[in-house]
Amino acid sequence: MACVLSDSIEIVGICEDFPNNCQGAFTQLKVPEIVEIPEQKPDIEQIIQVLVEGIVTNLKLIQTPVGDSVEGEYLTGEKLVIEGKVHQKIVYVAKTEEGDQPVHSAEFDIPFSTFIVVPDCYIGTVKPGKEDDINVQVCIEDVFIEEINPREVIKSSLLFINAIFPPEQIAPTLALDVEPTSAAPGDNIIIRVDVADNCLLDRIEIDIIDEDDNLVDNYGQSLQGENSAEVTHIWDTAILDPGEYTVEATVYDCAGNETFSTETVTLT
Known part of the structure; x- marks a missing residue:
């Protein structure tokens, strides 16, 4: 996991290396959000760090028609539906009446849902109900974050989601x-x-x-x-x-x- 600076805010969790076993079964997803600092927390004076992680919570194989869409997407007959969440912690300097600038943090889970068209080669290799046999990796490509006001933050995470279907490939x-x-x-x-x-x-x-x-x-x-x-x-x-x-x-x-x-x- 890499640490990068975005407008003086340290972003922890950016992917350093993309998955090295790409079977062509991947997608990219933008997760925009507006989060509100919990009521028991003080106002934001300055955001100093964001820790972010993509977590898969559920996988589901579904059947689809086979053919080309008018947008040019080819459907093979199977899709892998991926449900998950972007877990994040926002660390900030608090704005207080005392002016002592204590450091606080707030954690948020933002859900997401997307899908991957299963490549022809992997149709039928995993049966419905056995989706846990598929290794799905979530890589955080980029994070945008900006304070709207002392209680609200706008944030957008760009995800690269890769699926590895079993079994592991052996060179023929x-x-x-x-x-x-x-x-x-x-x-x-x-x-x-x-x-x-x-x-x-x-x-x-x-x-x-x-x-x-x-x-x-x-x-x-x-x-x-x-x-x-x-x-x-x-x-x-x-x-x-x-x-x-x-x-x-x-x-x-x-x-x-x-x-x-x-x-x-x-x-x-």
Whole structure:
């Protein structure tokens, strides 16, 4: 947690590092508020510090339609509803008749509710009622605070909310088999790719590259939600010249990991 100064007010709780495991399931939310100093507390003369923390109080998976909205948002069929609160303590120098300037504090909880569209890769990985298996992190990006009068404060917190769906991702293993590795132009080359040891796969790409680094063939296949896969591609070499070609297979998982393997094919 970082401490920053905003117009001579120390803000404690600003996020120093964003979550390093972003699966694409995140949202940003502004929480504006006007808070009133409790009656038993003295008036504000000067705010000196704000301590702020985002706390998740409830998670709920709900079903939605699938499709694109007119605003351009894609709905996958599931949303994660996130309820929480911004807990904060405002520390201030009090304005008193005695003029002794004692330091007081007041604590507030401001509720918030938002949602995250569950990415395709994670649809169905958590069942309703098991939402606690999802690791939701609340990061305070920025805080604005200003005294309206000696009894009221206007404040706005900017939140970055990230959801990590289980299980933890393991980088996939990939086995590439090309037959034959020596052929004549016009022959078909069989490319087989086996992917294993992963939790959730996204897609696979097979690229064929010539000696001048030109892409001469490409094949892609979605693997969303699979734990392992066997992919076969028939490469037609009919229009190619003799020479060496590189077959590169790359598999991507839902956490952003990628693994690749290459094989050389000679056309004679």
